[in-house]
Amino acid sequence: MFTGEDLILACSAIGAGLAVIAGIGPGIGQGIAAGYAASAVGRNPGAKGDITSTMLLGQAVAETTGLYGLVVAILLLFVKPLI
């Protein structure tokens, strides 16, 4: 038989799945940043090192929102705060 705990576990799994949808945003943002960096390197190949480090820094900052979703999903799945 299903108990209340099973229902909470099932809903936590669904919630974890919904939380990682947050990954869409950083994916698009990082792609745009990488695209502009590629075109910048195409125009000025001499500045490749600076462009790459700036791009990686910006991408890592943009990634933060996606990681918040990931942290929420991990909490729901493995720490089970609702039970």
Add this chain to the structure above:
Amino acid sequence: MNYLMTAANDIDIMIKGLFSYKLFGQEFWITTTHVSIFIVMATIIIIAIIAKRSMSKATEVPGTIQNIVELVVEKLDGVVNGSMGKNADKFRNYIGCIFIFILLSNISGIFGLRAPTADYGVTLMLGVISFVMIQYNGIKAQKGSYFTGLFKPLAILFPVNVISEFATPISLSLRLFGNIMSGTVIMALWYAMVPIFFKLGVPAALHVYFDLFSGAIQTYVFCMLTMTYIQDKMDV
């Protein structure tokens, strides 16, 4: 379904307690994180002793170890100089120190340890240290105008400014934790879930990406952001 259920029990991502003791009526645990951190610290101390040995009898034409030490110090100084300019002298030691510590912590996953930075307790403390440095240097550099600066551009924005100050260490620490933790989770899932055939060779590529590449990038980002925040507060 049964296969999945049994595999799910093998997933090994959590921090495990190894030994408990009581202090002031509270129960404390020595966990895998402590063990990993002490191994990382021992490695750093051994490297430091070797570096000191070779630098104390430094020669005009550098030998192998002296060459490596000089290269590492030069690169770290270059990173700090590049982003802090004239303030670099005061922060070279601190940034170099946390850079080496976080880098070795992140890549310790390759050697079978549970990366210490995949524990939120560790990264939060790193974030809090950065927060204290940011605020201390800000108050020291700006004196009274630091506090009036919180009321700019409008006095009504004071709560927002305070929240944004306190969000800095949280976002710094969650970024590092989330990246390393996601690597740990994916590696654990891979080891627990895939058939035995894929456990040969394929994890090497995953380890290179999740431990080496991602770990190095996150180390660079953490140090870079700490320096940028301090620089922001000192140059106004």
